[in-house]
Amino acid sequence: MAVVTAPAAPVEPVAPVGHTDGLVVAPPSIVDPAYQGLWSWLTTVDHKRIGILYGISAATFFVIGGLEALVIRLQLWEPNNTWVSAQMFNSLFTMHATTMIFLAIMPMGLLFFNYLIPLMIGARDVAFPRLNAFSYWTFIMGGILLNLSFLLGGAPDAGWFGYANLTTRTYSPGPGIDFWMIGLQVLGVASLAGALNFFVTIVNMRAPGMGFMRLPIFVWMSLITMILLLLAFPSITVGLILLMFDRFFETNFYSVPHGGDPVLWQHLFWVFGHPEVYILILPAMGIVSEIIPVFSRKPLFGYAVMVYSGIAIGFLAFGVWAHHMFAVGLGPIADAVFASSTMLIAVPTGVKIFNWIATMVHGSVSFKTPMLFAVGFISMFIIGGLSGIMHASPPADLIQHDTYFIVAHIHYVLIGGSIYALMAGVYYWFPKMSGRMMNETLGQWNFWLFTIFFNLTFMPMHWTGLLGMPRRVYTYDADLGVTLLNKASTIGAIGLGVAVLLFLINVIVSLRQGEIASADPWDGATLEWSLPSPPPAYNFAQIPTVHSRDAWWGMKHPERLHLDPIEPASPVGAAPAHATEQAHEVVPTARAGAQAAVIHMPSPSFWPLVVSVGLLITACGVLFVDLLGSVALPIFLVIGLMVMIGGIFGWSYEPA
């Protein structure tokens, strides 16, 4: 396990009962001062700690994926370069994409889902805290398994999308594809468990008064993401199982001489793969939708439309997958249908962009680092979204498909979109999570260097692609005329690496010596800002009652409250159980001398780790196939299942 630093200080309530910078703090007996150290992290079921674990792991994998990209760019510096072999290059781009998508961006989203969703909905934890821990440990197992491939016979090298029949045993005899296949299945288990958990949490554990149309927009986007995860992952799971049977048990789902068809893989993969890209962008849109109103000092423009657009995007996401297959020859009717649905999905996406801009209009916009990255997100995502519309037309796509033009699009939406938003989120919520502010000067340098070098890397690729350079090539001809463009991209990539380094330095330096953060440094709109920075283990001493959208703004500034039509204009401060407009000052929510309520938090548990290890053992059969033959799979499956079932028994019978 990577080095883990405990949060800035264990939250011991030091103030007397009834006073703090936010809601009431409960008596010291609730918090266990012994909950520290490595074992506490291995057995934690606290959503905040699990979120931080995800964040650190995601950052580590992001650096690994970035280094893989740097080697790719160095190899492509000039034509006919020989820095890395053709085989290693194929592994590098396969692992770069797999790492960035499954081990960096998705887990970074999980940092925010984990940390924020319970806080934003006024809950003390997620619906299934131990399942939450299980998701994290399983994700780590999957990430380690995937990367072990480099050391144990070769990393997967058929692309992150692993098209059959290149991935069948005939054309990829080595173990690389096996690692990829099994690794993704393990990661899929983690994702499905997490999606179920957060779905139930959001539906069932909202604070009183928090109807769906009062949910923070980030929580809405997360809810839609969970539904996408639940419905999309089964498709790739099936596709991978068929591939596993082809590779280990000589079935012929994708093997052509015996009647199989590689197109089957493409359908199964992309029915997952397209919703997957919306899984990557919707949380990012949610983050940006939280930041822009706060830094503009006005509510999100068109909240309901933003929610409906998100739902529309989630729904349409399942109807566009074959736009990845316009060159396959599905026929004009299929091409026409998918061109239409793809064009259609551009509409709710564009509407969201307009709503963000409208939030800023007539606002008072402060360009602290979180807002810089949020506005940068909008700017870069416009470019990525528009190049996406260009591929939505099949005859035009046949020019762009599998060239660097697509690489440009992908990175504008994934870096310009997802990464910018995730960085914005880190800068925004770092104070809440750690109790310290990030350095604003370093942040500005981080943003501008990142933006300049990101554009230097990927803007030229629009031209590189249209001049005919294919994707996934370890070298190119000098005659192609793309050498200068490739050099620009390589220089940009190096600069981008420096900018990322600056980000990491800012995180580390700020953790040690950042300015101490108050509970609410940004005048936030959502409930997490009503708690100390960082929050106590139990989050809310008293579960708040919510009377409006932007619940915390509503509690702090009831005069600005936008009450729903159904909500009577009752004075917010009348009920005793939550903060009044003087919340910053004194919060006597319990009568002096009254017995504080006992809060029962879920206990730490090692069973989730045990079950994850059992799953890993099951998956490890693939490592021993070379040594023992295909029989290794059932052997490890049985051992692993025994550990898993034992673990699940322990989990089920453990006292709560």
Add this chain to the structure above:
Amino acid sequence: MRQRWSTALRARRIAALVAAFGVAVLASGCSGETPQTAFNPRSEYAEQGLSLFVLIIWMGVIVGVIVEAVLIWAAIRYRRRANDALPPQIHGNSIIEVLWTTGPVIVVGYILFVTLPIIFETQAPAPQSAMDVNVVGHQFWWEYQYPEQNVVTASDLHLPVGRTVNLVLKSDDVIHSFWIPALGGKRDAFPSHTNYIWLTPNSTGTFPGQCYQLCGYSHANMRERAIVQSPGDFEAWVAQQQQPAAAPAPGSPEAEGGALFQQRGCAGCHTVAGTPAAGKTGPNLTHFGGRTSVAGSIMDNTPQNVRTWLKDPPTVKPGSIMPNLNLNDHELDVLVAYLESLK
């Protein structure tokens, strides 16, 4: 104040730099230094796809510039100033929402309206008069079979100008993708089903392309050339291809090479019509000497390049099925002489 002002200025400077760079690069696309550019259409199929693409590019660029400008304007105009009052707490506006939902619908609707007919036109069956050429993808080279003329060749795809050709795409192993940018949009070559591209080249010349679907280690080394000729030249080429291989003069180095070719196992993978060599794994070499490119079109066909290839194929093309036969210098000399004599 100064910091926020320079933010906007910086943004504008960056935008100007990018625009200038872009114009410079696009201009270079027309000068012939970029032979695989998509912006050099040499068939009606290519022109149709490109003009649709260019239309969408312009629409995208215009929309993009407008929206980015509005964003930058909003950022500057509404930046926080000292002593700002609380802004108006606007929650939305239904009319605006309807307008900016309808607008994009109209824009994408128009793109669809222009796109759909082209999909159906370009994917209609080829005209009866079209000349069929079977294009077969292999790891890592392209094979061409002309069924009407009974010709089998590789690497160089000869086509007559002004005549409609129907490229029938298939693969012998994994998925490949056939694209010669000057001739029009690509299609994948599958082992499990057949795809078609039909087009009418409108200019003579040599137009390069390569494989555009990851197909293994040497995906980057799988290329092709289209050689579009006048009808007369094409017929002459066909006539020559239909002949059996030129027999080398007895006792010459070429003859020695020919004998070596049969003895050293080359015949197991390659066909040379008129000799016992009838292998189907590798390219047909009957008229190898007349080709402009070799080894899946990654090199020009010169004696030096052929020698480099024969000396160690797996190093030149990682993952190549053709093995290193450990030929010594003399063997290389005579083999090269033989192959180049197969005009």
